Amino acid sequence: MCGIVGAVARRNVVPILLNGLSRLEYRGYDSAGLVVVRNGKLDRVRSTGRVAELAVKSAETTGELGIAHTRWATHGVPSERNAHPHISRNLISVVHNGIIENYEELRADLTAHGYEFTSDTDTEVIAHLIHSHYAQGSLLVATQMALAQLIGAYAIAVVAADNPHQFIAARKGSPLLLGVGDGEHYVASDMSALLQVTRNVVYLEEGDVVEVDLANYRIFDAQGTAVQRQVHVSELNNDSVELGEYQHYMQKEIHEQPQALADTLESVCNSQSLIPGIFGAEANAIFPQVENILILACGTSNHAGQVARYWLEEIAGIPCSVEVASEYRYRTSVANPKTLIVTISQSGETADTLAALNHAKVTGHMFTLAICNVPESAIVRQSKLRMMTRAGPEIGVASTKAFTTQLAALFLLTLVLAKLRGRLAAEREQQFLHELRHLPSAVQKVLTLEPQIAELSRHFADKHNALFLGRGLHYPIALEGALKLKEISYIHAEAYPAGELKHGPLALVDKDMPVVSVAPNDALLEKLKSNLQEVRARGGELYVFADANTHIKEADGVHILQMPEHAGFLSPILHTIPLQLLAYYVALQKGTDVDKPRNLAKSVTVE
Template sequence: MCGIVGAVSKRNIVPILIEGLKRLEYRGYDSCGVAVHQDGELRRARSTSRVAELHSQTAEDGIASGTGIAHTRWATHGVPAVHNAHPHFSHGAHAADGAAGRIALVHNGIIENHDELRAELKARGYTFHSQTDTEVIAHLIDHVYQGDLLEAVQQAVQRLKGAYAIAVFSRDEPHRVVGAREGSPLVLGVGTEEGQGEFFLASDAMALAGVTDQIVYLDEGDVVDMQLGRYWITHRVVDSTRFETVQREVRTVHAHSGAAELGPYRHYMQKEIFEQPVAIANTLDAVTGISPEIFGDGAYGVFKEIDSVLILACGTSYYAGSTAKYWLESIAKIPTSVEIASEYRYRDSVPNPRTLVVTISQSGETADTLAALKHARAQGMTHTLTVCNVSTSAMVRECELAFITRAGAEIGVASTKAFTTQLVGLFLLTLALAQTRGHLSEAQEAEHLKALRHLPVAVQAVVALEPQVIAWSEEFARKENALFLGRGLHYPIALEGALKLKEISYIHAEAYPAGELKHGPLALVTAEMPVVTVAPNDALLEKLKSNMQEVRARGGELFVFADSDTRIESEPGLHVIRMPEHYGALSPILHVIPLQLLAYHTACARGTDVDKPRNLAKSVTVE
């Protein structure tokens, strides 16, 4: 969601800005733009098309400079339109009507007090040309600007309420870009090109892949000043309007630039589905035995102190947490609650300082989850752990303990390999807690480790079911509604399957515990409502078969992913794809993969934009 790239250099940085935007396209956007300091003026190009179109536009307009900023926008305030696209220019009280002022700015996040600031700035003579909250920031900086951009930004951000990452430059100060962050990610890239004295800003280190691997992760409240050959970072002193200079570590970060190569696949989502065996193997690579220290130094002491688990997550990650609840309570015998992060912080809850707060996030920058984590800590729950795919993310830095999945960069908006590696991390957490609490014998540990080591091979066998799933997808592509059923441990997997189908094929899909059919959803069942059923050979199988008969009796058509020994046979109105093997507690990881394939191939059959579904973004960095 929304991408920022900025640079100061002696060379023309427009190609670098454009390439950075291309690397951020996977996050989702509906407009894009670039602005530079050229010949003493502000110049920009903006588009509601793809970054490739923006590239052509900058070339045609001769836009080139050593100072500039660029942005991909996912609309929040204001419709997707060129006048709402970033970068925004200030339009001062004394500027000619429509003429650009002296400030150019891009922004990720949401400014909650933008209406109040807009009214104040209008009263001071500022003209607004967009519906965005972002334009307010540009005018505010212009209003307080007195020749020093750093001081202007420091003053302006103290007036902002909400979340922001900004990059800004002034017409009056060539070769200077200032960035600031609060609640939205921003990194500084230290240039390695000899003689250029260059520095970069980006919302994601991946945007700078191939340009620099020297990255500084800015903290909440940091303001960074980039000039040719030097940069410095300031941070606001607590309970003060004063900023002090601070030092932040420069890290070498390999941003997986090769992950953006599609190879032989039609879409990134398909590629990432097929990468799951390797992603799981990589995630398990360093695990030689079950130990709390898998989650960081001091984990054993934390695990001994806790008596419950609270999982905070959104979307697909929430379903991973919902699956883990079954594992944690049945194997580790520890009470577990799972909360939708965007709801948790806004309700009255009963805090328990002996709770382990577990956050789950693919990017580690999910705004709702970060806010929920901070709320939990403010409630006195200081034992925190994250399961995350990005080791340098805000979530990892904010949490006491962490498990880093090794899924690699995930480009498709609909999460696949990030989800299954999250499940692996959560299962390891279950085993570590069970061991600490005395509920895991050596024999059980050995059995679970054996199953985990075989998991990549088992997943590969499930991926091989793709041709059978393709045949089903042709039927699903003609439908507008679908039901997904699961029981027990596999109910969250049914939820995930329904989410995948609706995300990328735009078919309305809902999931229910199969036992709930007779309590309402059965009224929807007709021959036009396909019912997808997850049918592992577990303790609830016979109950599930009864639920399936309820569907059959109402003329419903069943599509069943069944373990090989369930004795469920295909017949008219009952379609069965057999899973290669039953996998016990880890069965959800296998059963979700054909649901991913079904969603993917149904979307292909309907001709939707699989990797960039409408209205959605990859990384949700605003609330």
């Protein structure tokens, strides 16, 4: 969600801050700002526009120490007065990601002690708290004392006007990393913000506080003890976060899916058999003990989990349930120590999913597996087992390649568990491996349908509602298609199991309600055809994404997109692609901001 960039150097850091913020725009934001320390003063610039507008407003601003921020509003409306950085008495300035839960109590106390608040945010209390302790003479100590009073989640960076070459950074429940340079150092909430200056990074751990100056940095853990953290060399590069020949990042990432799937499947597609070790060293000991699966995820990742439930129960014969992470963490549940908890997250920092994982562990679940795209993320570090999706950086807010690679990872989990449970004969294992090797090229074939989908999108240009239908393991794909359409085109879209039409949604169907159906050539095809007839009988306009040999014919009010092939159990991955493209081209028709849809953020790191 919100983005943080900070830097200290023997040169003007404003270009570093602005470049970093521009690389974080994909996370979603409604205002931006920066502050630099210069000649013993804080020079702050804020804007409710894009980072480009902030760059114009700060054209004359220079300084060798600075922090910057893109804000996604939580406390207080989007406005310049609520934009970060926040300042206390012209001495302390703070940027903050996260939510301070006890800010009202702290605000009342600080107000009673003479502090004046100029914003509606929870963040401003951090600046005043640090200022109230700064008489101790150390920005590090003042920050540590202030943090001890906070309840909630935070990633912060702090500067003081009378300390021209030092900043403090800290994290708890929100991601933050330290960039290591040569005679200069940086901080950011995302590695992509620092690619311009370094690939050497330290991933700060929960509760860490770091004191940074030009030559050195010192890290202290939650107990205040000095600790060493490993310096990692990031595998990201500038090319991976550049737009290249594409019009939008979403379009680019849709087309990157064949390679992302190939990279994710590389560990198994070059071998002749499936082994538990692809999920971690402890998998051999844990998997044989597993009696059932509980998948915890949010949004698109939850839809991936819903597809996996069909696979796990049919192929592996293991009971599986899927829960929305934000709901699971707040309900009373009955723990079974033999349950494998699977968390799915693109960023590995999704606040609700991380909290759900911790809740599961507290209730007695010790078998944990993370399916994630970021190796050093919190969810990965806090899980015993992991499977990296290797989708590469995903910039567009609407997830595409992260989703399909999550599905690939979940299918591998299904096959490994099926094999351990004696439900995967050697011949069938080889057949599945063959299908997985073929998957990237099968997806490439689906991408050739792009011009036809672009043409279909014209029918949605004046629409305000849409209905998506699917059956069996393609129902979650209908859910995902509806989510994509509403996310980036702002068309209200709902998805239903096709068999539920007569139980309510059929009342919505008329000539102005396009109905999109996922129609694979599987055992439920004939049932689905009957459901589609129900739509046509009410004057509904059908858009059917059909496999070969489904024998659904084009007609007045029935538009058919013919898929190149049927992929059996892997069909959900193939059927996802045209739904992503449909949402993309409808958004172009509507003229919306495809990569940065309103009100949404890429990485949801607050509750």
